[in-house]
Amino acid sequence: MRASMTGLMPVLSFPSMGLRIVRVADPVELGRIAADLVVETLGARGSAAFVAATGATPMPVYADLAARARDGSFDASTLRAFQLDEYVGISRTDRRSLTAWFDRSVAAPLGIDDERAVRFDGMADLVEGCRRYDAVAAGGLDLAILGLGPNGHLGFNEPPTGPRAPTRVVHLTPASVRSNARYWGSEDDVPRRAITAGMAQLLSAGRVLLLVTGPHKRDILDAVLHGPVSDDVPASHLRRHPDVVVIADVAALPP
Numbered sequence: 105m106r107a108s109m110t111g112l113m114p115v116l117s118f119p120s121m122g123l124r125i126v127r128v129a130d131p132v133e134l135g136r137i138a139a140d141l142v143v144e145t146l147g148a149r150g151s152a153a154f155v156a157a158t159g160a161t162p163m164p165v166y167a168d169l170a171a172r173a174r175d176g177s178f179d180a181s182t183l184r185a186f187q188l189d190e191y192v193g194i195s196r197t198d199r200r201s202l203t204a205w206f207d208r209s210v211a212a213p214l215g216i217d218d219e220r221a222v223r224f225d226g227m228a229d230l231v232e233g234c235r236r237y238d239a240v241a242a243g244g245l246d247l248a249i250l251g252l253g254p255n256g257h258l259g260f261n262e263p264p265t266g267p268r269a270p271t272r273v274v275h276l277t278p279a280s281v282r283s284n285a286r287y288w289g290s291e292d293d294v295p296r297r298a299i300t301a302g303m304a305q306l307l308s309a310g311r312v313l314l315l316v317t318g319p320h321k322r323d324i325l326d327a328v329l330h331g332p333v334s335d336d337v338p339a340s341h342l343r344r345h346p347d348v349v350v351i352a353d354v355a356a357l358p359p
């Protein structure tokens with residue numbers, strides 16, 4: 105069954121007017137339903153722009169979209185894709201860089217060429233890179249596909265971050281270092297600084313898709329949805345956004 109905003113899978117509650125929650129059984133179902141929403145949001149708009157998180161959570165979505173691109177049911181080649189974040193001091197030729205991850209999971213499988221991909225360069229002039237990113241994003245973002253950090257971050261908008269924070273260089277909190285250690289081998293290997301798309305840019309997207317899976321995200325998702333809207337839980341600012349769809353599996357959002 106395909107999901108659409110008129111026929112979504114079970115919508116559970118409305119913690120704010122613009123926020124819908126969809127509970128799914130597992131990451132595979134998450135991938136299918138989220139991909140339906142991506143196609144619905146971007147498919148009919150040839151030059152639409154979207155932000156694409158890396159991290160483990162959205163991988164089933166990109167795999168589903170890539171399958172649709174292969175069978176011809178989704179043409180992403182004219183879309184513009186924005187990378188979400190990157191570590192400072194890591195080259196894009198390093199497999200562990202988020203640029204390399206973005207390229208192999210989003211840009212390449214969806215056929216988005218270099219001219220239409222907006223990337224960070226963790227080795228270049230960081231201030232200029234942030235300025236350029238925000239200048240391009242000001243042209244309009246139609247969709248942001250985001251994961252949720254264990255401390256409530258979006259991208260690397262670490263707590264405390266307010267809704268107007270621009271794209272910038274940040275220091276990672278211990279919680280982010282810990283949660284990313286699995287991608288680096290050990291905590292000591294995780295870079296301590298990163299570049300992140302700003303909260304202002306993410307909140308400017310026409311629609312936000314927040315994807316959450318696993319029991320380790322249960323408490324922070326509860327805080328995002330039901331705690332105070334606060335800079336201490338940056339993702340809680342999504343509750344002031346007019347069009348957010350949270351897709352969470354039963355492990356992250358128990359019945």
Ligand code: GLP
Pocket residue numbers: 157158159160161162188189250251252253254258259260280283284
């Ligand atoms: C990471 C990244 C985010 C990502 C989030 C969740 O630290 N900065 O871009 O969305 O945390 O990652 P995962 O989906 O692997 O749990």
